[in-house]
Amino acid sequence: MNTALSCKHIEVDFDGFKAVSGVDLELARGEVHFLIGPNGAGKTTLVDAITGLAKYSGSVVKDGEELRGKKVHHIARRGIGRTFQTAQVFDNLTVAQNLDIAAGAGRSPWTLLRRRRHLPQNVVDTMARIGLADHADTPAGVLAHGQKQWLEIGMLLVGDADVLLLDEPIAGMGHDERETTGRLLHDIAADRAVAVVEHDMDFMRAFASRVTVLHAGAVLASGSVDEVSNDPRVQEVYLGTAKEAADAATA
Numbered sequence: 001m002n003t004a005l006s007c008k009h010i011e012v013d014f015d016g017f018k019a020v021s022g023v024d025l026e027l028a029r030g031e032v033h034f035l036i037g038p039n040g041a042g043k044t045t046l047v048d049a050i051t052g053l054a055k056y057s058g059s060v061v062k063d064g065e066e067l068r069g070k071k072v073h074h075i076a077r078r079g080i081g082r083t084f085q086t087a088q089v090f091d092n093l094t095v096a097q098n099l100d101i102a103a104g105a106g107r108s109p110w111t112l113l114r115r116r117r118h119l120p121q122n123v124v125d126t127m128a129r130i131g132l133a134d135h136a137d138t139p140a141g142v143l144a145h146g147q148k149q150w151l152e153i154g155m156l157l158v159g160d161a162d163v164l165l166l167d168e169p170i171a172g173m174g175h176d177e178r179e180t181t182g183r184l185l186h187d188i189a190a191d192r193a194v195a196v197v198e199h200d201m202d203f204m205r206a207f208a209s210r211v212t213v214l215h216a217g218a219v220l221a222s223g224s225v226d227e228v229s230n231d232p233r234v235q236e237v238y239l240g241t242a243k244e245a246a247d248a249a250t251a
């Protein structure tokens with residue numbers, strides 16, 4: 001296992017309520033690692049902790065460096081990038097400009113604002129990779145929902161993130177966009193670690209290399225799709241939750 005990020009005994013306490021309680025998680029290069037679990041299981045809070053948005057105890061180590069207590073921008077500069085359910089892109093700027101800015105996170109504001117005659121090669125390559133080569137001059141605000149998600153992923157790629165944490169990347173996407181997104185995740189995971197917080201079990205089954213199931217802030221199970229699917233504790237949590245949801249829907 002080519003470990004990119006190692007989390008040990010993560011605990012997040014909100015005024016006495018443990019939203020994350022003793023979680024260990026290893027993210028490996030070459031894997032699309034799904035984090036699943038019922039609502040409130042602690043998935044987003046765990047991602048918040050890793051990216052410096054939530055205070056925690058325990059340890060997050062990347063490339064030998066302990067990241068607990070480090071600022072959000074420091075963690076991002078160490079190559080840990082995340083997306084949110086609502087894509088965080090600059091709506092008034094074009095696809096190319098969004099990527100150019102993300103690629104130039106280290107450049108001065110002055111050089112960022114200057115109009116550039118040629119786009120950097122990694123911006124051009126990334127536009128092709130995320131399927132937006134024909135939209136270089138399209139303002140991000142008019143992109144379809146799925147395209148915005150791909151742009152946000154592209155912004156992490158040009159920013160050299162090698163650990164990507166994606167929060168429900170296919171929410172609101174149609175069938176074809178989901179398939180494209182699943183293939184994109186495997187493409188970018190070839191030399192990176194990709195973690196996906198997801199509720200969509202069909203998507204998880206189709207594209208997960210590894211799955212960690214969270215429940216009530218703790219790891220309930222971890223392994224291959226088959227291993228976690230056949231785990232009676234996971235079935236109990238999920239079938240119970242699915243049944244409650246179905247009952248609520250038909251009530």
Ligand SMILES: Nc1ncnc2c1ncn2[C@@H]1O[C@H](COP(=O)(O)OP(=O)(O)OP(=O)(O)O)[C@@H](O)[C@H]1O
Pocket residue numbers: 014017019037038039040041042043044045046
């Ligand atoms: N800032 C906060 N203050 C207090 N409690 C919080 C805070 N953020 C999250 N929680 C609680 O922590 C628990 C875990 O929430 P979290 O959003 O991490 O779950 P999740 O697994 O991502 O759920 P979902 O799938 O619904 O997004 C929930 O009970 C939630 O209400």
